[in-house]
Amino acid sequence: MTACVNNEGLSGKKVVSATLAGVLAAGMVPAIAFADEAAEASTDEGIDLLAVSKAEAFQQGAVTEATDNNAKAIADLENIEFAYEATVPHYVKPTKVTPKGDTKAVDVTDSTEYDINYYTEANYKAYIAGSADTKISNADTGIIDAGTYYAVVVPKSGGEYYAAGNKGVAIKFSIVGTSLKDATLKNADKADVFTYNGKAQDLSVYLGDNLVDPANYDIAFYKNDGTALGVGVKPEDAGKYIATVTGKNQYKGSTVNIPLTVEKLDLSKANIVLEDKKVGDTASLPGIASVNGDTDATTNLDTLTVSYDASKNGNKLYNASATADSYKFDITAPENDPNVIGAGVAAISVVDDLGVISFDGSNALPATFTVDHGAGQSDIDFTKLKLYASDGSTPAGPTGDAIKDIKFDITVTDKDHNPATLADVKTPGVWNVSIKVNSAANKYAWGGEASTVVTVTDATIEGNSNLYVRYKGVLQGNQVKADYSGSNIMNDVEIVLEDGNGNVLVENTDYAVKVADQAGNEVTEVVNADTYTVTVSSKKYDIKNNTFTVVVDPLEINGVEFAGTSTYLAPGANPGDDGVETPFYPYTGDVVTPSFTYVSGKDAKGEDIVVPLPADSYKVVYDYYTDPTTTKRVGEMKEEGKYKVTLSAASGNYTINAPASPLEIEVANKKVFGDVSSADWFYNVVYQANDLGYMTGYQGGKLFGANHTITRADVICVLYNMAGGTNNVWDAVVGHDSFTDVNSNAYYAKALAWAKGLGIANGYADGTFNPEGAITRQDFACLLANYAKRVGNFEAPKDINAVLAKYPDGAQVADYAKENVAWACDKEIMGNAGVINPASNITRAEVAAMVVNYQPDGKLQA
CATH class of the missing domain: 2.60.40 (Immunoglobulin-like)
Structure with a gap:
């Protein structure tokens, strides 16, 4: 069914935003771009605008409507992104430009007045700078790879917006593998x-x-x-x-x-930690240990002032009688500091002495611990921490006996600095443990702090003997090899990990699997040809030899040939004569897109297995000629004549072993059916219906009978073919009995049984169908609508009478058929010549036109 396009207009806000986005992407950031408020217009702005020519206004305008290369309207022009699809091109086609200072958009689709040129980002910058003008020669073949591109609308000479040197209006778009739009x-x-x-x-x-x-x-x-x-x-x-x-x-x-936005630091709300001091060192103010957990504050926040106001904070820290205690200090910044506001208060513990935290009295607390449960190692008991006097070395070590009755404040976070508890430190993972003497609890006699990182695992697993990898059920070594298939190879990879006792562990509970490509980027799927490293890791277990590789080789393609061609006979030749049936693609006036097959291997009898060449596997280059000694490189197959077609791999996922010389094919205005001429209105649809397998000719395929009426049984066969024939997803017919006047041995019996079973064909009240009778145009519209309803894409027009009223014979449509005929007209399936002719018997050519209009690509339209 022909897709409907909704060309929605864009607001003025969208236009401005789209322009700004394009400027940003090109690296040219205007000073006003990020201003909080709009700049005030100068008093003579109106005079300046009057002096701008039409060409200047056009160049300073913006693309305000556009479609993609499939003619689908683009609603949001601010951030146009297409998903990368190997050989599939994606690009923007500007349709309207609004010149600066104008409220009326200009239609720019007329190729006689406007050029639409395409550039890569680098070449667009060079074009704007005037250093070079390197266009993409053909958007259909040159805009495939991921990247940023620009479509530029340039008025042609003679048009009202033309001026020499006019750079035109640009719109940016991107082809992306993975989008950063939501970053x-x-x-x-x-x-x-x-x-x-x-x-x-x-x-x-x-x-x-x-x-x-x-x-x-x-x-x-x-x-x-x-x-x-x-x-x-x-x-x-x-x-x-x-x-x-x-x-x-x-x-x-x-x-x-x-x-x-980087917010100003508000000292009144900040968590400020000052360095603890020893009694006797009170003559120097304490330094800032951290601000909001940042331990670099001493160096970075050097504008902050730490001061002590005895009248406000009580105890006179600087008196000779000062004792160990808690003291409050004021934290301020210079007046009018652009980055800091407010004032803060922080307390410090002034202690008699600073001790060393230790487990054994011989060593300070280590910076790291590793606990392997599988090796029988015990968890660290932080209740056994003790504080010792310092031996005076740097860094300080413990000396003497443990100091009694010391309380510690212990803080735990995980490896990502999320809050945790001491109980968590007994479970697998990486834990940051910070310990500080609670100075107030021992009346400020002692202070001190330390930190350590604890890594806990449940056991050590030897991957060489406990990690099993299977590919498609076959046990592998440390490498899996596969050919590119377009699907995720990991779907066929099975990983089995056992602990030391032979117990099978559970993925995402006991261990995790990560995959990285050759460049080291983590990926979620293994699809493209590359070498991937698979890592099996665990918080619970220490896994040795925990990696293996997956090598995806390019798919090798051999024996490429044309597919979907027709043949014509040389003058005076007979069918079947050797060498007289010449393959060709029919000339239609439209671009001809060739299709190909290749040999995928041998079957059990040693014969070639021929399959369609994947659409994303190849790029094509066309060399057109009428004289084989003189060729011309062209971007497409369209005009009558002969073409040399050279294929190359579209990506590293394929290796195409093409013939030594290019494939050759002809685009010819030939009659395949003896009664169908390229001058006939139905020429294209007849051959399309034939190529798609919906309808065939008769008398050995030599004639089509385009102007002949078609029987009721034959239109059911056409619908059956559209659904895939005997391969269609609903072909579950048991027996061929359907209507009372249908012979179960007739060639159309199965199709009619299929149509009746699905409710597509209902026949008459007396149980008959009249299979050999003619069928009217409105009745065929009803059958096609029933097919669409069964597929699941039928939507009746909101105003049936309004649709039919557009046609001079719309009132002649029978009541029972109005909804279905209106649907067909609304979807441009029928009535495209301006009339419906509802009661006329439909011809074979008209059936071909309607089914091709509804289902143009051979695929069910659900």
Whole structure:
């Protein structure tokens, strides 16, 4: 069925946004681009606009309506992205441009007045700069790979918007493997709220909760006024910014602009930790240990001031009588600091002495611990921590006996710094443990702190003997090999992991599987030709030799030949004579897209297995000629004549072993059916219906009988063929009995039984069908509508009478057929010549036209 296109208009806001998006992607950021408020117009702005010529207004305008290359309207012009599909081209066709200062859009589809040129991003920049003008020669073959492109509308000489040097109006679009459109920025704690901390923000790109590998994108930051921060520079000062993220590798072609704000540091709300001090060291103010958990605060926030106000904070810290205690300090920033506001208060513990935390009294707490449950190692008992005096070395070690009655404050986080407990430290994982003496609990006699990282595993598993890999049920070694098939190879890979006792472990509970391509990028599927590394890891177990590879080789293609061709006889030749039936594609006036087959192997008898060549496997180059000694490279097969067709692999997923010389084919205005001429209105639809297998000729296929009426039984056969014939998904007919006047041995018996069983054909009240009778155009519309209802894509028009009223004979449609005929007319299946002729007997050519209009590509339209 012909697809319907909804050409929705765009608001003025969309137009402006689309222009800004194009400017950003081209790397030309205007100062006003990120301003909070619109710039105030100058008083003479109206005079300036009056002085702009039509050509200038056009060039300064914007594309305000466009379709894709399949004629589908593009509703949102701000961020046009197409999914990469190997050899399938994707591009934008501008249809309307609104010149600057004009409210009326200009139709730019007339090729006599406008050129639409296509550029890669780099070549577009060169074109705008005037350094080069390198266009993509043919959008249908040149805009396939992932990347960023521009469609540029340029007025031609003689048109009202033409001017020499006019660069035209551009619209940006991208072809992407994986889109970054929904990307966000987060810091190391996965927070998306950023606060000034005296250093460059630690920003990374995320899709949902998944970190995007920095190798897969470039990022540039701009201030709110459009000023670029510079290569590799991230925002530091408080303010508003734009991050332009440009994808690479599997994200190539996807670009997104992400706004972000670095908030000012509010000291009144900040968590400020000061360094603890020893009695006797009170003459120097304590330093800042951390602000909001950032331990780099001492260096980065050097503008902050730590002060002690005895009148406000009580105890006189600097008096000779000062004792170990808790003291409060004021934290302030310079007046009018652009990055810091408010004032904070932080307390410190002033202690008599700072001790060393240890388990054994001989060594300070180690920086790391590893606990292997499988090897019988015990969990760390943090209740046995003790505090010792320092031996004075650097770093300090313990000395003497443990100090009694010391309480510790212990904080635990997981490897991602999420809160955890000491109970968690006994389970598999990586745990950060921070210990600090509770100075207040021992009346500030002692202080001290330490931290360690604990890694816990349940057991060690030897992958060489406990990890089994099968591919399609066959046990593999440390490598799986497969040919490219277009499907996920991992669907046929089975991983079995056992513990040391032979127990089979459970994926996603006991272990995880990650796959990376040769470039090291993590992937979710193994499809394209490449070498992949599969890693089996676990929090519970330490798995040795835990990787294997999956090698996907390109699919090798041999014996390529043309498919779907017709043949014609040389003058005076007889059918069957050797060498006289010449293959060709019929000339229709439209572009001819050839199809191919290849030999996939041998069957049990040693004969070639011939299958269709996958559409995404090849690229074609056409050399047109009428004289074999003189050829001309063309972008498509269309005109009558002969073509040399050269195939090459479209991607690394295929290896095409093409013939030594190009394949040759002819586009000819020949009669395949003796009674069908290229001058006939039904020429295209007859051959299309024939090629699709819906209808055939008679007298050995020599005639079609285009103007002959067709029987009621034969139109049911046509519908049966449209559904796939004996291979269709509903072909579950048992026996061929259907209507009382249908012979179960007739050639059409099975098709009629099929149609009756599905409710497509209902016959007459007396149980007959009249299979040999003629059928009217409105009755065939009803049968076709019943077929569409069974497929699941029938939708009646909202106003049936309004649809029929468009035709001079619409009132002649019988009541029982009105809804179905209106549907067929509304979907341009019938009535395209301006009349319906509902009661006329339908001809074979008219049936061909209606079924091709409804189902033009041979596929069920559900």
